Amino acid sequence: MKILVFAEQRDNRFKKPAFEAVKTARMLADQLGGEVVAIIIGDNIQSMGSDLGGYGAHKVLVAEDGRLARYAPVAYATIVAEAALAQHATVVVMSATALGKDLAPRVAVKLDAGLAAECTGLNVQGGEIVATRPVFAGKALAQVKITSAVKVFTLRPNVFSSGESGGVPAPTEKFSAALTDPDFSCGAKEMKQSSGKLDVAEANIIVTGGRGLKGPEGFGMIEDLAGALGAAVGASRAVVDAGWRPHEEQVGQTGKTVSPSLYIAVAVSGAIQHLAGMSSSKYIVAVNKDKDAPIFQVATYGIVADAFEIVPALTVEVKKLLGT
Amino acid sequence: MKLAACINHVPDTAAKINIAADGKTIDKSGVTYVISPYDEIAVEECLRLKEKNGGDVTVISLGGDAHKETLRKALAMGADKAVLLRDDSVRDSSGVARALADYLKELSPDIVFFGKQSVDYDDGAVGVMVAEMLGLPSVSVVVKLDIADGKATAEREIEGGREVLETSLPAVFTTQKGLNEPRYPSLKGIMGAKSKPIEERPTSPVTAKIELLLMQKPPAKPAGRIIGTDVSAVPELVRLLHEEAKVI
Ligand SMILES: Cc1cc2nc3c(=O)[nH]c(=O)nc-3n(C[C@H](O)[C@H](O)[C@H](O)COP(=O)(O)OP(=O)(O)OC[C@H]3O[C@@H](n4cnc5c(N)ncnc54)[C@H](O)[C@@H]3O)c2cc1C
Ligand SMILES: Nc1ncnc2c1ncn2[C@@H]1O[C@H](COP(=O)(O)O)[C@@H](O)[C@H]1O
Numbered sequence: 001m002k003i004l005v006f007a008e009q010r011d012n013r014f015k016k017p018a019f020e021a022v023k024t025a026r027m028l029a030d031q032l033g034g035e036v037v038a039i040i041i042g043d044n045i046q047s048m049g050s051d052l053g054g055y056g057a058h059k060v061l062v063a064e065d066g067r068l069a070r071y072a073p074v075a076y077a078t079i080v081a082e083a084a085l086a087q088h089a090t091v092v093v094m095s096a097t098a099l100g101k102d103l104a105p106r107v108a109v110k111l112d113a114g115l116a117a118e119c120t121g122l123n124v125q126g127g128e129i130v131a132t133r134p135v136f137a138g139k140a141l142a143q144v145k146i147t148s149a150v151k152v153f154t155l156r157p158n159v160f161s162s163g164e165s166g167g168v169p170a171p172t173e174k175f176s177a178a179l180t181d182p183d184f185s186c187g188a189k190e191m192k193q194s195s196g197k198l199d200v201a202e203a204n205i206i207v208t209g210g211r212g213l214k215g216p217e218g219f220g221m222i223e224d225l226a227g228a229l230g231a232a233v234g235a236s237r238a239v240v241d242a243g244w245r246p247h248e249e250q251v252g253q254t255g256k257t258v259s260p261s262l263y264i265a266v267a268v269s270g271a272i273q274h275l276a277g278m279s280s281s282k283y284i285v286a287v288n289k290d291k292d293a294p295i296f297q298v299a300t301y302g303i304v305a306d307a308f309e310i311v312p313a314l315t316v317e318v319k320k321l322l323g324t
Numbered sequence: 325m326k327l328a329a330c331i332n333h334v335p336d337t338a339a340k341i342n343i344a345a346d347g348k349t350i351d352k353s354g355v356t357y358v359i360s361p362y363d364e365i366a367v368e369e370c371l372r373l374k375e376k377n378g379g380d381v382t383v384i385s386l387g388g389d390a391h392k393e394t395l396r397k398a399l400a401m402g403a404d405k406a407v408l409l410r411d412d413s414v415r416d417s418s419g420v421a422r423a424l425a426d427y428l429k430e431l432s433p434d435i436v437f438f439g440k441q442s443v444d445y446d447d448g449a450v451g452v453m454v455a456e457m458l459g460l461p462s463v464s465v466v467v468k469l470d471i472a473d474g475k476a477t478a479e480r481e482i483e484g485g486r487e488v489l490e491t492s493l494p495a496v497f498t499t500q501k502g503l504n505e506p507r508y509p510s511l512k513g514i515m516g517a518k519s520k521p522i523e524e525r526p527t528s529p530v531t532a533k534i535e536l537l538l539m540q541k542p543p544a545k546p547a548g549r550i551i552g553t554d555v556s557a558v559p560e561l562v563r564l565l566h567e568e569a570k571v572i
Binding site: 073185 | 461541571
């Protein structure tokens, strides 16, 4: 059997979750007795392909075209689906990044495949892949099996390990699909960067501030701490709704779902909708002056005190340790 | 302009979720159901486009009788027509998409809105699946939308910023918080919705592509440790993060 992995790159650099997807596919292939074929799509990306060998790809397909430099949903889906058919792949894996979440449902329909979205676990049981995925905003976990002939899985970023590159380059092959003009009738024209800040969806450490910070000025010390840690700044919905922080920073059920290695929640109460977006973080620190705040129920370490005293001291201490 | 929104009826986001005795579904007792928050944004966007460009708004839900409540809510907000695609079973996302696509093909709207995800099974798939089934372009997780000259410019949220896409119409969009602020139904709207009919349609059965084996509560996290109650706890916290958790 063959597993096709879509490995996302942007501006000619792989997204970290692309490595997680390749590595996970390889782990599945090893257990199922199969082979991993990765596919990359873009413009001028030929030289990148072989790097995926280090994460376990046996072969890499390169679909290059000037029109593919930016995301075009139908064209990308056509390429991935045609590659799956050409390779006789029965499993398609990609990361549940913004792009992956958009691409996977189209690919699934094209291949008449079932889709298990945002998986946080994939295990082989009796020769079949059993996926674990959070449902009801993480308040329950479902175990599902895809019963169609072709199966599509997306993996929640930052949950599966990519390991270090093993350094073995993979052979690459050009791949092209028959694309027509209508395949490009919808496409990305530009990217509006949010001032070069680290995005919560991609950060390994997040420092989130809540309404207890009293106003937008309270985020100055949050930014300082995030700066010292190389972290992204997150926000609760209360502060986004108050206009203190932009929506793209919101963590939770109606914001972004994150699973960083370290999540520091400052003056956040830990409402159920907030927990939905961050409770799968590996380590959680809570700073809150209310010892009964629900955030302490999910926190690994807590400090019950005034954030305005703790956060600046924490920044100093972190800088001491890291020399930042 | 013919506009449509597909809306789902889901547990309130504040609901406590318990697993039913069958180990595969949730225990519905004590759970209140509401229109999925993103779907409310989808309805609102239809209403705004109608107010600007004229036309009519159809809201569609696949499910049992309970879904009528959510359809009524959308009617009360201002939708013109509500359709219940009757199905009392639980379908996977491709099964839901199939039934919605079959109906939408007949309706043939200029724009169809979906929520970016239903806050029940959190698939985040149905809208784009329907687009593909209908052979339509789509933009998902939209936070800004402009329609002009038979074309749409949509901004969607991606890592590190926003991606601006242009698309021909007809098209499918899935909504993200930030696109608009849904209105509250007016008293007049609520009263009016009571007398508006909800059209019922049968649906054809589909073969499931996903088998749900088991549903469980997530493993309980070990109780956290309160390290201290003042600034003297800070060095210990940093030590733990560095030496025990090894995350900094
Ligand atoms: C449909 C729906 C979707 C939602 N989606 C989201 C979502 O995606 N994300 C989200 O975050 N919320 C979401 N919410 C909102 C959620 O229910 C809460 O209202 C919100 O998370 C509260 O934000 P907060 O913790 O910042 O504020 P609060 O609940 O007001 O908490 C402030 C906390 O700060 C503490 N505090 C105050 N002063 C200090 C101080 N000086 N030092 C230390 N601590 C202090 C207080 O003890 C308190 O615990 C949603 C709600 C609904 C209904
Ligand atoms: N049963 C349903 N009836 C109508 N629309 C639905 C239904 N289920 C999902 N949808 C639509 O599809 C979107 C995405 O749902 P999902 O893929 O299940 O997360 C929702 O926000 C709704 O707009």
